[in-house]
Amino acid sequence: MIQKSFPISKRPFADLARELGSNEEEILKLYKRLKEEKVIRQTSAIFDTKSLGYKSSLVAFKVDEIEKAAGIINAHPGVSHNYERNNPYNLWFTIAVAPDSKLGLERTVKLLAEKADAEEFIVLPTKKMFKISVQLDVKGDRAKKETVKRAKKEPMTLEPIHFEMIKGLQKDIEPVAEPFAPIVDTLGIDYETLATEAERMKKAGLMRRFAAILYHRKAGFTANAMVVWKVPEERAEEIGETVAAYSAVSHCYLRPVYPNWPYPLFSMVHGKSKEEVEAIVGEMANEIGVEEYDYLYSTREFKKVRINYFSPAFEQWEERYA
Numbered sequence: 001m002i003q004k005s006f007p008i009s010k011r012p013f014a015d016l017a018r019e020l021g022s023n024e025e026e027i028l029k030l031y032k033r034l035k036e037e038k039v040i041r042q043t044s045a046i047f048d049t050k051s052l053g054y055k056s057s058l059v060a061f062k063v064d065e066i067e068k069a070a071g072i073i074n075a076h077p078g079v080s081h082n083y084e085r086n087n088p089y090n091l092w093f094t095i096a097v098a099p100d101s102k103l104g105l106e107r108t109v110k111l112l113a114e115k116a117d118a119e120e121f122i123v124l125p126t127k128k129m130f131k132i133s134v135q136l137d138v139k140g141d142r143a144k145k146e147t148v149k150r151a152k153k154e155p156m157t158l159e160p161i162h163f164e165m166i167k168g169l170q171k172d173i174e175p176v177a178e179p180f181a182p183i184v185d186t187l188g189i190d191y192e193t194l195a196t197e198a199e200r201m202k203k204a205g206l207m208r209r210f211a212a213i214l215y216h217r218k219a220g221f222t223a224n225a226m227v228v229w230k231v232p233e234e235r236a237e238e239i240g241e242t243v244a245a246y247s248a249v250s251h252c253y254l255r256p257v258y259p260n261w262p263y264p265l266f267s268m269v270h271g272k273s274k275e276e277v278e279a280i281v282g283e284m285a286n287e288i289g290v291e292e293y294d295y296l297y298s299t300r301e302f303k304k305v306r307i308n309y310f311s312p313a314f315e316q317w318e319e320r321y322a
Contacts, residue, residue, distance in 0.1 A: 053099035060089035069116035131244035156204035228263035
């Protein structure tokens with residue numbers, strides 16, 4: 001339930017309890033236990049980086065001293081994910097730079113490449129997003145299909161109060177009866193205003209959802225692969241929509257190609273085992289008629305966090321390193 005949506009209200013655990021036929025105390029205990037057992041990673045707002053004015057990209061480095069390089073990359077506040085993967089490009093990370101960045105995205109990546117002694121690197125920004133939905137089907141059939149819904153965005157102008165709301169809503173929900181109390185008290189608003197403005201941000205595409213994300217392995221998804229597909233340009237969008245429809249796929253993007261990187265379509269596939277992942281990918285390959293693809297398995301996780309938007313850390317990093 002909370003992978004889809006966590007209620008923004010005065011007593012959200014009481015709201016969940018009513019839906020589950022339980023009581024607030026029991027749901028709070030359960031939530032606390034799942035946090036302690038590292039099943040639930042974080043519950044907070046999931047904002048759309050681009051819609052907030054940030055520029056972002058997936059980047060791949062080819063490095064020798066991977067731990068040293070990972071430490072340098074992780075120090076940037078806009079790096080949310082950083083993994084070692086089984087490929088000659090062995091370090092893969094996502095990075096965002098703030099709207100007021102003096103360096104910009106490309107110069108930031110070049111600076112990181114220099115500091116990390118990268119032999120080569122490729123910058124892979126999103127050309128088209130087909131799906132981003134980290135909602136693991138913990139009891140269903142990973143090979144099933146689903147319709148990817150895209151709601152029409154309603155324009156919204158952010159005012160000072162919204163920036164403060166964003167700072168508060170991106171913090172992790174603690175197992176307490178009134179977790180949103182610090183936000184409403186600090187901003188001097190009521191819970192109805194908080195919920196209404198959060199809903200406006202969702203309709204505007206600024207916030208994807210307010211929800212929980214899981215530690216995949218603790219939730220039973222012990223295998224995942226970034227599967228990259230060599231697809232013809234004229235069929236790329238059609239194939240992307242087909243791949244995104246699989247419930248085992250959490251992310252699906254179209255990215256640029258280079259002479260040394262011929263794979264424009266990226267899909268993140270999750271399963272209970274490596275065999276399950278590869279069986280699903282085989283089914284996809286048959287359906288879309290693509291024979292050239294590769295598995296990029298993560299062998300180490302160096303960083304996985306939510307970006308702290310509108311934080312002074314971005315400006316501080318640039319002042320320090322640039």
